[in-house]
Amino acid sequence: MSTLRALSLLTLAATFFLAACSDAPKDTHPDQLVTKRKAIFKDFTRTLEPIGLVARGRKDYNPREVNVSALELQRLATQPWVYFTPDGNYPPTHAKPDVWEKPAEFKQAQDNYLVTVNDLVASAQSGDLARIKAAVTSVQNSCKTCHDQFRSNI
Numbered sequence: 001m002s003t004l005r006a007l008s009l010l011t012l013a014a015t016f017f018l019a020a021c022s023d024a025p026k027d028t029h030p031d032q033l034v035t036k037r038k039a040i041f042k043d044f045t046r047t048l049e050p051i052g053l054v055a056r057g058r059k060d061y062n063p064r065e066v067n068v069s070a071l072e073l074q075r076l077a078t079q080p081w082v083y084f085t086p087d088g089n090y091p092p093t094h095a096k097p098d099v100w101e102k103p104a105e106f107k108q109a110q111d112n113y114l115v116t117v118n119d120l121v122a123s124a125q126s127g128d129l130a131r132i133k134a135a136v137t138s139v140q141n142s143c144k145t146c147h148d149q150f151r152s153n154i
C-alpha cells in the first residue's frame with residue numbers, strides 16, 4: 001500500500017472516530033428552536049441556584065439579591081414555551097412526545113410553574129426567609145413535575 005493511500009485511510013478513520021465521539025446531533029432547524037429553549041432552561045437553573053443555596057442555609061440571605069434573582073426567574077419563566085412549535089420535535093431534543101401529544105397538559109404544567117414563580121417573587125418581597133424556603137421548594141417541585149412527564153432522562 002502506498003504511503004499516501006495509508007495516510008488517507010488513516011484520515012478517514014480519524015474522521016469517523018471524531019464523528020462517533022461528537023456530541024448529540026447538531027440543531028439543524030433554521031430557527032434553532034431546541035438550542036434556544038435549552039439555553040433558557042439553563043438560565044432557569046443558573047438563576048434559581050443562588051436562591052436555592054440561601055434556602056438550604058449554604059449562602060447568607062441577602063434580601064436584595066434574592067429579590068433580583070426571583071424577578072429574573074419570573075422574566076424567564078414565560079420564555080421557553082414559544083419554541084415548542086409543532087415542527088419543534090427533532091434531535092437533539094430531550095422533550096418527550098407528550099409535549100406535542102398532550103398540549104393542554106403541557107400548558108397546565110407551565111401555568112402551575114408560573115404560579116410558583118410568582119409566589120417566589122412575592123415571598124422574596126416579603127423578606128420572610130421561611131416563606132422563601134417554602135416557595136423555593138414549590139418551584140423546584142414544579143420543575144420536577146413537568147420534567148417527569150415531559151422530559152426524558154438525560
Ligand code: HEC
Nearest residue numbers: 038041042044045093094095109110113142143146150151
Ligand atoms: C412546563 C414544563 C417544564 C417546566 C416547568 C420546567 N421545565 Fe425544564 N425542561 C422541560 C422540557 C420539555 C425540557 C427538554 C427541552 C428539550 O430538550 O427540547 C427541559 C429541559 C431542561 C433542562 C436541560 C436543558 C438542556 O441543555 O438540555 C434544564 C437544565 C431544565 N429544563 C431546568 C429546569 C428548571 C431549573 C426548571 C424550574 C425552575 C424547569 N426546567 C422547569 C420542561 C419544563
